[in-house]
Amino acid sequence: MNNASISRKRNNDADPIVVGGVTPFTTIDYPRQLATVLFLQGCPWRCHYCHNAKLLDRKESIPVPWVSILDFLQQRGGLIDAVVFSGGEPTLQSGLTDAVRQVKRMGFRVGLHTAGCYPDRLQKLLPGIDWVGLDIKASKKHYAEVTGVRSSGENAWRSARIVVESGVDYEIRTTVHPRLMDRDRMTDLVHELADIQVENYVVQECVQNNCLRPDYRGIENFPFDAGDIDNIARRFARFELRKTD
Numbered sequence: 001m002n003n004a005s006i007s008r009k010r011n012n013d014a015d016p017i018v019v020g021g022v023t024p025f026t027t028i029d030y031p032r033q034l035a036t037v038l039f040l041q042g043c044p045w046r047c048h049y050c051h052n053a054k055l056l057d058r059k060e061s062i063p064v065p066w067v068s069i070l071d072f073l074q075q076r077g078g079l080i081d082a083v084v085f086s087g088g089e090p091t092l093q094s095g096l097t098d099a100v101r102q103v104k105r106m107g108f109r110v111g112l113h114t115a116g117c118y119p120d121r122l123q124k125l126l127p128g129i130d131w132v133g134l135d136i137k138a139s140k141k142h143y144a145e146v147t148g149v150r151s152s153g154e155n156a157w158r159s160a161r162i163v164v165e166s167g168v169d170y171e172i173r174t175t176v177h178p179r180l181m182d183r184d185r186m187t188d189l190v191h192e193l194a195d196i197q198v199e200n201y202v203v204q205e206c207v208q209n210n211c212l213r214p215d216y217r218g219i220e221n222f223p224f225d226a227g228d229i230d231n232i233a234r235r236f237a238r239f240e241l242r243k244t245d
């Protein structure tokens with residue numbers, strides 16, 4: 001968290017969610033909106049390139065109290081448009097539904113960053129969400145190689161179908177690390193995305209300096225050239241490439 005006006009304290013059991021960090025103002029986490037991002041603690045997966053190692057364990061010894069976050073948001077009414085629940089994996093926390101409801105009541109749009117670990121919970125949450133950024137990490141058969149968890153592909157792809165069919169505004173994005181993605185794998189992935197009629201797709205280059213696995217850092221080497229990117233882009237109504245340079 002990088003705002004001194006939001007204090008931390010020992011975990012309060014009455015807090016609906018455990019927040020490990022806050023970015024008070026950002027323009028890049030919700031399309032065309034000025035947003036505050038709340039990073040929820042805990043994730044059931046262990047992606048080799050994860051750059052949020054501190055958020056992976058379910059317990060944070062000094063979380064950001066929910067009441068401080070609500071105070072902060074109250075003071076920022078009119079200055080920010082949206083609140084984004086990110087992580088970790090925010091749908092891990094059962095209190096998310098209540099937290100979303102409270103933020104909506106304050107008049108903010110609500111964004112959700114998720115890896116789709118829990119499709120049933122995601123489906124229940126979606127009516128309260130205005131925009132979803134869903135990570136799809138690989139084609140189904142390669143999923144566990146990225147996350148380290150056997151059933152992860154089934155859950156993520158079920159979540160993708162739910163998001164696409166929901167009518168909620170979304171982007172589906174894939175983080176590309178050269179150890180985990182190449183042309184053949186991307187071809188499989190693009191076919192599967194097209195099969196479920198994904199329209200808005202983003203490919204983002206992995207920022208490698210903080211990868212969970214030290215041997216995944218400093219490799220660089222983006223595996224696609226301009227022709228590959230053109231071939232990917234033409235399969236989607238909207239496509240964006242986010243490079244690190």
Ligand code: SF4
Binds near residue numbers: 043045047051088089
């Ligand atoms: S799903 Fe996201 S937060 Fe969880 S390990 Fe993977 S990259 Fe990290």
